[in-house]
Amino acid sequence: MSEQGKSAAVAGKAEAGSAGIQTVQKCLDAGCGREFALHDRAYTCIECGGPLEIVTQNPAANGAALRKAWETRRGGLEPRDRSGVWRFREMLPFEADAPIVTLAEGNTPLYEAPRSAAYCKLDGLRLKHQGCNPTGSFKDTGMTAAVTQAVVLKAQTVVCASTGNTAASLAAYAARAGLQSAILLPHGQITSSKLAQSMDYGAEVREIDGNFDDCMRLIQELGDDPSIYVANSINPFRIEGQKTVAYELIEQCGWNVPDHVVVPGGNLGNSSALGKGFSELWKLGLISRLPKLSVIQAEGAAPLAHLFARIASAGLENAAEEIEPVTNPKTLATAIKIGSPVSWRKALRAVLESAGSVITVSEAEIADAKAMIGRDGIGCEPASATTVAGIRRLVASGKIKSSDDVVAVLTGHLLKDPEYVSQYHRGTLSAEAGGAPIEGAFRNVPVRVAARKEAILGSLQGAK
Ligand code: F0G
Numbered sequence: 001m002s003e004q005g006k007s008a009a010v011a012g013k014a015e016a017g018s019a020g021i022q023t024v025q026k027c028l029d030a031g032c033g034r035e036f037a038l039h040d041r042a043y044t045c046i047e048c049g050g051p052l053e054i055v056t057q058n059p060a061a062n063g064a065a066l067r068k069a070w071e072t073r074r075g076g077l078e079p080r081d082r083s084g085v086w087r088f089r090e091m092l093p094f095e096a097d098a099p100i101v102t103l104a105e106g107n108t109p110l111y112e113a114p115r116s117a118a119y120c121k122l123d124g125l126r127l128k129h130q131g132c133n134p135t136g137s138f139k140d141t142g143m144t145a146a147v148t149q150a151v152v153l154k155a156q157t158v159v160c161a162s163t164g165n166t167a168a169s170l171a172a173y174a175a176r177a178g179l180q181s182a183i184l185l186p187h188g189q190i191t192s193s194k195l196a197q198s199m200d201y202g203a204e205v206r207e208i209d210g211n212f213d214d215c216m217r218l219i220q221e222l223g224d225d226p227s228i229y230v231a232n233s234i235n236p237f238r239i240e241g242q243k244t245v246a247y248e249l250i251e252q253c254g255w256n257v258p259d260h261v262v263v264p265g266g267n268l269g270n271s272s273a274l275g276k277g278f279s280e281l282w283k284l285g286l287i288s289r290l291p292k293l294s295v296i297q298a299e300g301a302a303p304l305a306h307l308f309a310r311i312a313s314a315g316l317e318n319a320a321e322e323i324e325p326v327t328n329p330k331t332l333a334t335a336i337k338i339g340s341p342v343s344w345r346k347a348l349r350a351v352l353e354s355a356g357s358v359i360t361v362s363e364a365e366i367a368d369a370k371a372m373i374g375r376d377g378i379g380c381e382p383a384s385a386t387t388v389a390g391i392r393r394l395v396a397s398g399k400i401k402s403s404d405d406v407v408a409v410l411t412g413h414l415l416k417d418p419e420y421v422s423q424y425h426r427g428t429l430s431a432e433a434g435g436a437p438i439e440g441a442f443r444n445v446p447v448r449v450a451a452r453k454e455a456i457l458g459s460l461q462g463a464k
Pocket residue numbers: 137139161162163164165166167233264265266267268269270271335336381383384411412
């Protein structure tokens with residue numbers, strides 16, 4: 001970290017908008033716990049390198065009054081009220097007059113998915129579709145907060161490493177704020193739809209010869225430069241925005257807590273954020289228990305699942321182990337092709353606190369689950385479908401009961417990766433270059449017919 005950053009770091013605690021409310025960035029390392037002001041640009045602790053988290057002490061917080069205020073704002077016309085993130089602004093670390101950068105993110109649908117439920121052998125299953133955000137992924141709920149903080153700090157260049165969605169989101173929010181955005185992408189490993197978004201939103205795109213983990217390492221080095229503001233989920237303000245999805249979800253569930261909430265795992269910011277959101281609702285007395293938070297990883301990119309398996313066999317209370325990075329992560333779900341996730345400590349804490357699980361699913365399971373979600377009329381990208389594949393496994397192993405109330409979080413839209421979808425249905429999708437294609441159970445191939453009414457009716461008859 002720069003000298004400038006260090007002096008800001010020791011400047012002390014920051015006061016949030018109202019009297020008596022103390023909000024700081026705090027090192028999560030139990031042996032350290034150092035606090036930093038909100039205006040400090042430390043993404044990790046300068047003392048011990050531990051992850052930072054935003055912590056608020058608000059002795060006067062009244063859960064019931066907050067719930068009422070949030071519900072009243074739903075349907076409001078003000079930009080702050082129309083955003084599914086800023087609607088919950090009492091829980092965000094910003095002054096009341098902060099210059100918010102919003103694209104009316106959040107307020108995403110929670111769908112019943114009966115076919116996917118039957119596929120998982122569940123009585124019911126609901127899908128929270130974060131792909132319905134402005135840039136087509138859940139990243140927008142965090143990016144509105146991170147880019148707002150960049151404006152508060154008067155940053156000029158916002159940067160991120162990305163498997164595609166963070167980049168598209170940052171590029172869009174930076175464009176709204178009139179900031180320069182620079183994104184590092186692993187060359188040749190991003191879907192063309194995601195790359196196209198970043199190009200269109202005017203980002204400086206830099207394609208790196210390496211994988212996502214190499215890009216992330218470079219971002220952490222660049223973060224030392226005072227001209228740069230890092231918008232990856234290592235930035236605790238990103239997590240603050242993303243945690244509001246937990247509030248929105250519980251509100252949509254009529255303030256009843258689902259038994260299980262299941263998310264995909266990549267860099268592990270999303271699971272960390274949801275865990276924080278549920279935990280805050282619980283502390284406010286707005287929910288009486290935590291939903292079990294489970295994280296699903298692709299088999300070839302599953303460092304947290306490996307760690308979880310080691311901890312589970314040693315006894316869950318013995319969680320002192322470190323993650324072992326996967327050096328050459330592999331999965332067709334490119335969004336989560338990550339071997340060294342930065343937020344693993346926070347994610348693991350959220351899973352353990354809520355008695356959830358971390359498991360892996362195969363490429364074929366992801367592909368079939370994605371097509372099954374499609375049969376419910378809901379389109380998501382491959383990484384999102386790990387959830388339904390994982391739920392199916394958790395039901396089969398008895399960790400989830402058929403009668404349990406289960407919500408899967410779909411993180412990205414189907415149109416983020418149409419090439420994958422097309423290859424699956426045409427039977428040409430293979431996990432390894434030149435390898436055997438995945439034998440999709442739910443393939444749906446277009447049929448070519450003559451330009452005659454009878455030919456069309458005849459072919460439809462045959463398809464019944
Ligand atoms: N699903 C999608 C569609 C994603 O884009 C990502 C992450 C994840 C799941 C995993 O979420 O990292 O919070 O555990 N995408 C990042 C990116 C890494 O750069 O777009 P996570």
